[in-house]
Amino acid sequence: MTIDNGGRARWLPGVALTALPALLVPLIERAWVDRLPDPLPIHWNIAGHVDRTASVAGMTTTTLVIAGLAVLVALVVALVPALSWRVRRVVITVAAVHSAGAAGIWMMTAGMSLDAATAEDVTNPGWQVTALLLGAAAWGVVVALSCGRAPARSGVTDPPPAGLARLDLAPGQRAAWTEIAPIPRIAFWVLAALLGIAAVLAVAVNAWVAVPLVLVAGIVMVALQARFTVDGRGVTIGFGPWGWPRVRVPLREIVSAAPGSVQIAQWGGWGYRVSLDGHGRGLILRSSGPAVRLELSDDRYLLATVRDPETVAALVNSLLDTARTS
Amino acid sequence: MPLADQIASQVRGAVAAGRLVPGDRLPAARELAEALEVNMHTILRAYAQLRDEGLIELRRGRGATVRRDEAADRARLVDAVHTLLDAGRRLGLDIDEVVEEVRRLA
Structure with missing residues (x-):
């Protein structure tokens, strides 16, 4: 850290x-x-x-x-x-x-x-x-x-360990991965509950009291819509319909990638989360199970529930190879 | 193969294989251009090609989405036609001769 x-x-x-x-x-x-x-x-x-x-x-x-x-x-x-x-x-x-x-x-x-x-x-x-x-x-x-800009993290120069999977990319071939995770069904229940409470408050108390709840509901829905992209620049997670705000992990900070798994209970729910020990970030938008795990510099990691963790991990390792051996 | 054709072919293959399903949103042209380090117009050309094939819809503000109707069937058809044309080219047949062959089998 x-x-x-x-x-x-x-x-x-x-x-x-x-x-x-x-x-x-x-x-x-x-x-x-x-x-x-x-x-x-x-x-x-x-x-x-x-x-x-x-x-x-x-x-x-x-x-x-x-x-x-x-x-x-x-x-x-x-x-x-x-x-x-x-x-x-x-x-x-x-x-x-x-x-x-x-x-x-x-x-x-x-x-x-x-x-x-x-x-x-x-x-x-x-x-x-x-x-x-x-x-x-x-x-x-x-x-x-x-507070200004965050200080830069340490960069990594070694390619990922040889035992990790790679994609079979031809020289000069460009590859990227991008996907939008489906919004978990539970989010719609939360949204319905928030809007229900807002409607009751609007009728019983004051329409303006309901406004913050509607805003929160909107923010929840936007935060749960995330595009996960891997390309030559690194890993980008863009939120909302415009992919903004976004989190970017530059390739230089990634040590390696491997398929892993995620237990939602350990992260306390869906969304973009920080692990309890402060070392990990998690993009948890699917049910417990397979996920891709990126080891990052300064003893950090990023877990993301993606559609095909094996392919994503192999792509990241291939991109790291290309960047660090050329 | 031109870059735009390669990109269109990747998307077409993903639709045909079911990795992209109707309603899926493709990345914004600018984003994809940055990710693949190509010109944005290359992506727009690929998207326009896919739209003309009936695979995707391009709408202002909504971006490119895989069409909700028979997009996967269309993708497979277009894929098959490309394969057919390649085979014809290898045999030295011109378009009319390939079409004639299709008619004969229909």
Whole structure:
């Protein structure tokens, strides 16, 4: 695993961006103090009436404590030695989403309460909840991007072991493998359940409350549609109808390929997954059984359920031979 | 054999053998061109050839998909015709003579 000990300063923009939404809260509070009712509404019952309130100061303090903890976690992860680049980025991004979410709830509540005489006059949020979730997610993307590009993995120069299968390719013959895995049937049940809950919420509570669920359902379906490609550049997994976002393992990072097998229970379900030990990635889109296993540099591996693991493994080994012996 | 014909022949063979089934989406021309390190127009020519043979559908935005009707039968037929033409060429027969032979057996 790549250890990134140095260059801690590169993580500080991410930590600063994690803190930024929370820092805005006291500033906005000061600017709006004369226009906000005190206490503020913090919960509405199913009929849309306010049933819980909190003082402005209490709400600001709670927000700052939650966001402060997130910033603290981000700071610790930025400074602690011997953590992989990816772990740092994931933790800082999650911290940023938390901080932005907490600050967003404060801003949403204050924005809706602006110029209301009392908390009871504030109507329950609708589209604001969707905006809040999207805003927090967008802030996570900004912070993830601020972490910069991942450091390059080590390259491999040796051809795969001689005992592994190869394809019978003529000199100059070009070969590639590409397939779209079928979407597992269970995904349609999950989709139906999510849409059902969304419909009930839309009718019983508020149409906007259902929007995040519909978005999640859409993301689930897109994430389960994956094209798996092997060619002279390496292995590419492209998600969604446009093959984007995508994961690419360059040929230079692949040690060898062999048919293997996958147990879905060990990966916790379908989709693109990270193994528990953090060393493996899995594209699990079929039932338990045969899969292709790629050994990668830095003690990593990639498992993918493909239609014909023997052929895919042989193709990868042949491509590695061509790249490393010419 | 030109590259476009080779690519078309690979797809045709996969359809005939059932490795590609009706409704399967072929990779986008740009993607396949990058994967095989050929010009995108070569792939588009191969796809157009397969469309003319009735094997695939090309739709804007949807890309190339294997046709839902009798695509596999058509692929086998086109494959068989190619084999027939090759055999005729080896025997020195021209197209009319090959067709005449087909008529005689029909």
